[in-house]
Amino acid sequence: MGDRIFLSSPHMSDEGYEQQYVQEAFDTNWIAPLGENVNQFELELAEKVGSEAAAALSSGTAAIHLALKAADVKEGDIVFCPTLTFSATANPIIYQNATPVFIDSNYETWNMCPKALEEAFEKYPEVKAVIVVHLYGLSADMDKIMEVCNKHDVAVIEDAAESLGGYYKGKHTGTFGDYGIFSFNGNKIITTSGGGMLVSNNEEKISKARFWATQSRDQARHYQHSELGFNYRMSNVVAGIGRGQLKVLDQRVEKKKYIFEYYKKELDQLEGVEFMPVNDWDEPNYWLSSLTLKGKIRPMDVMKALEKENIESRPVWKPMHIQPYFENFDFVGTRVSEDLFQNGICLPSDTKMSNEELDLVVKTMKGLWME
Structure with missing residues (x-):
């Protein structure tokens, strides 16, 4: 490793x-x-x-x-x-x-x-x-x-x-x-x-x-x-x-955007993959490149495969209204947040990542769809 x-x-x-x-x-x-x-x-x-x-x-x-x-x-x-x-x-x-x-x-x-x-x-x-x-x-x-x-x-x-x-x-x-x-x-x-x-x-x-x-x-x-x-x-x-x-904030945003667009170009066509939404009025800093998986490959499958390659990834935030401490407080909505939590994953978005490291993340993920 x-x-x-x-x-x-x-x-x-x-x-x-x-x-x-x-x-x-x-x-x-x-x-x-x-x-x-x-x-x-x-x-x-x-x-x-x-x-x-x-x-x-x-x-x-x-x-x-x-x-x-x-x-x-x-x-x-x-x-x-x-x-x-x-x-x-x-x-x-x-x-x-x-x-x-x-x-x-x-x-x-x-x-x-x-x-x-x-x-x-x-x-x-x-x-x-x-x-x-x-x-x-x-x-x-x-x-x-x-x-x-x-x-x-x-x-x-x-x-x-x-x-x-x-x-x-x-x-x-x-x-x-x-x-x-x-x-x-x-x-x-x-x-x-x-x-x-x-x-x-x-x-x-x-x-x-x-x-x-x-x-x-x-x-x-x-x-x-x-x-x-x-x-x-x-x-x-x-x-x-x-x-x-x-002084280097703008450089960091530029690299975060590069990472997101790299993943999107390489992974967007995989079955069930949908990237976090970027609207016309939104210029994100792309802090974490995140997506949802709604096909046969699940977030845990990806996280385990990445971990074998010593690559860190994480689920999308678990909603507060289903957290043990906060679950007794009121919630208003249709549980979209729970769906995003169940299907979401955050990919490594470190601004020090090289193209070779990005390619390793992509290849590891693509391999799951080829099995």
């Missing part, structure tokens, strides 16, 4: 941008959760995506949590959340002692179904906030979703953890709602090893989020706290990695 081919692993820049910024942090002894790298990373990412302000935090999960808090979500409030997502989208709702209601996907986007969202509003008109996810770098249908949400005058939080560098109708995902969040976890399109960013055009709310993220320490000579605080700020060292990674 040769070197492992990963699903999506960290990829530092060839130019060494990250090391330069991290070295600056060491040279100036600013290794705490504040400093020039933190300040500049916030400014540079906000400028990149077109937001007025940003707060660099310890994780994307922390960013969702503070977005919910900024939206005044409190105990007993209802928050709509896509069911087809990672648990980090839903967990912060519980942190606020609020109640999630899970919304189904549609086949057109794999993301939140606007029709199911409207049905949920009819059932729960008192909802406090809506979280929208851009799954695997694919944009949700934001025009339809925002039309529904604006009609009901509700706060919108975009979980763009997987879609940094992607666009909906020429505008960056994560910038349509009241708040947007990005993740820099080790498997994301750019990484800081761990970390996240909260963005908004409401600079006052972002300033408040920074305050909460630094233990809600009041302006006083002594340590004084008038509100509950959190230890959520990003370190200056980590932010240095992020600044370097941001």
Whole structure:
């Protein structure tokens, strides 16, 4: 067995941008959760995506949590959340002692179904906030979703953890709602090893989020706290990695697209294969190349065959409404998400992959259809 081919692993820049910024942090002894790298990373990412302000935090999960808090979500409030997502989208709702209601996907986007969202509003008109996810770098249908949400005058939080560098109708995902969040976890399109960013055009709310993220320490000579605080700020060292990674974001998106198109060209004609949908108005970042299998070859067949070649792959996210922890919360939809979970698979989409490695994935998969 040769070197492992990963699903999506960290990829530092060839130019060494990250090391330069991290070295600056060491040279100036600013290794705490504040400093020039933190300040500049916030400014540079906000400028990149077109937001007025940003707060660099310890994780994307922390960013969702503070977005919910900024939206005044409190105990007993209802928050709509896509069911087809990672648990980090839903967990912060519980942190606020609020109640999630899970919304189904549609086949057109794999993301939140606007029709199911409207049905949920009819059932729960008192909802406090809506979280929208851009799954695997694919944009949700934001025009339809925002039309529904604006009609009901509700706060919108975009979980763009997987879609940094992607666009909906020429505008960056994560910038349509009241708040947007990005993740820099080790498997994301750019990484800081761990970390996240909260963005908004409401600079006052972002300033408040920074305050909460630094233990809600009041302006006083002594340590004084008038509100509950959190230890959520990003370190200056980590932010240095992020600044370097941001310089190569466009290159990473280009490679992710190349990987997707390579797979699609080679595998699209196989019986039962259908790739994740890319709409005319969607410019994804193609974070993970994903597809469904609805013929004789099943996702587990592919995953086992790839694993024999030391190649990592994974199922599509298991919906929240059938997760043991969340299964007692309400769900609105027709179970499209369950169908995508049962039939979906994510192929290795590592930006360091060579053509030879891509060809090995393709040959291994094609071999299953030839047996």
